Amino acid sequence: MSNVFCVAWRVSCPGLRSLSMSPSNAIPLRSACRDLRTSLPSWYSNYTGRRPFGSLMPFTPSTRHLLLVGLNSLSSVAILSRPFSSTRFLSSESTPPVEHGVQLRSEPFSTDEINAIFGKAKVSPAVGNRVLAVLQGRREAGTLDLDLPEDITHSVRKLSLDTALKFLRANYPLDEDAAILARIEREEADEEQKLIRRAEELGLYKPQSGTYGAERGEKDDPSGKSALLELRKRNEARILEQEEKKRQAWLEGEQQDLEVLKQQAEKNKALQTIDNTAALEARPRADPQQRPLLAWIQKHHLRGTDNDVDVSQMTNARRIIPSLAIALLTIGLAYVFAQNYESPLKQDRMFPETPPAAATAMAIIGLNLCVYLLWKVPPAWRMLNRHFIIVNAWPRATSMIGSVFSHQTFKHFALNMSLLWFIGTRLHDDIGRGNFIALYMAAGALGSFTSLAAHTLLLKDLAATSLGASGAMSSLVAAWCMLHSNDKLTIFFLPREWQETFSAPGWLVLAGFIAFEAVSMVTPFSAAKFDHYAHLGGYLTGTVWALACKADQKKRREERSWWEKIVSSD
Secondary structure (H helix, E strand, O other): OOOHHHHHHOOOOOOOOOOOOOOOOOOOHHHHHHHHHHHOOHHHHHHOOOOOHHHOOOOOHHHHHHHHHHHHHHOOOOOOOOOOHHHHHHOOOOOOOOOOOOOOOOOOOOHHHHHHHHOOOOOOHHHHHHHHHHHHHHHHHOOOOOOOOHHHHHHOOHHHHHHHHHHHHHHOOOOHHHHHHHHHHHHHHHHHHHHHHHHHHHOOOOOOOOOOOOOOOHHHOOOOOOHHHHHHHHHHHHHHHHHHHHHHHHHHHHHHHHHHHHHHHHHOHHHHOOOOHHHHOOOOOOOOOOOHHHHHHHHHHHHOOOOOOOHHHOOHHHHHHHHHHHHHHHHHHHHHHHHHOOOOOHHHOOOOOOOHHHHHHHHHHHHHHHHHHHOOOHHHHHHHHHHOOEEOOOOOOOHHHHHHHOOOOHHHHHHHHHHHHHHHHHHHHHHOHHHHHHHHHHHHHHHHHHHHHHHHHHOOOOOOEEOOOHHHHHHHHHHHHHHOOOOEEEOOOOOHHHHOOOEEEHHHHHHHHHHHHHHHHHOOOOOOOOOHHHHHHHHHHHHHHHHHHHHHHHHHHHHHHHHHHHHHHO
């Protein structure tokens, strides 16, 4: 082991620096040396001072082992338990090469400079320049612990060597500790290369066949079987097995659905009298491997259907009363809104350049369009079936409002929104936004409740469902016709010469719509199914509201004329 430890006896050791070759939390070598000196026996205290390099004592095996144990216990630096390659120069079997060191500058130091550096010691310029060059080379190489060349130790005293080293550290500073660590790593690499070359000479790194007694991997891979590949195969097999179990359970669930529907039919006597037997039939299930999209849609359809509801446990009172409460609450809130709404100024509106009627209509159309698009997304069916469609067998009260904005077909959506745009905007201009929104919401809720009550109490049709803004649209038509009951209404897109012929008073137009609904209820004239009771509820709401509005307007006109008469008489 080289005497790396002895460099700690130099003056003012600054400690190890945090370099790429050493850990950032390395213990300073000076601190390690100080701690080690306190733990050494007293017989070694003579060697713990600043020792000149010319008289370094060769370490015996016992002292070398002692220093190694001390350094390892302090964890100051990593020191290998083998001699550094530099120690081979101490052997008598080889002659060390001449050490020239590192020249400090291009021109050698003069006699005066050498005398100033070494002081009273008489050192020739040639010897002085050689001493400085060799010491500087040792500092950069991290080999200050090795014995100096014999020509230097025989011609220069120990005190002069210390003086020269002080001069170099003061005028040519460098990180000697880092140089020591670099030397350690360098000699470790050299030893490792020696071991590798020795192993190659012995044939340890020669190519092996890999066939004798070895188990090959896939495609005759000489690397053997891959544990990761085996784990991946097991996971894939497990996933495929789980998917196959789910597939079989899905396909076998068709028969289970049929049994559930039969049990419901036996429990619910009201469902047995329904002509629409399709509601009691299980749908064939698609194979997820052959038709994955259809199977995915069917799964969400079943998830959105409440097959576990026992209709026999729900009375008509439980169906009607919560929905009636929501309808009455909506009507009350609509009345409060109409009485307290104040139209914002033009500069305060979100779209100042858009007419208020058009802005209101577009907002309602946008809400209906969003719900219509959600019906095209299977994961949303569960939420829509609960709150945006009225199921007479087990209705939810929130569907009284949600169904007003819900359409499943584009034809239904386009028809209602067209009425909203062409008739609703005109009515909006006559009555204002507050009254228009209040009428729309109140009529929608009342139309939905009328449909539920009629199908539940009158028709006993619990399998029927209803949705759409038809009730609200009917109220807008009725209110427009009654507000213009004595005005002749016509179809606006007809030629002007035909409009006079195809025109009628508003009350007569409304009567025609109501008669059409009544006839359709008795003798359906088309294959399309209309929720006539929701339409009638909307017509009733719009008519009552229009009559109340006209009565209020008449009262205000009488009060205004009476006040004008009083003012004129004064």
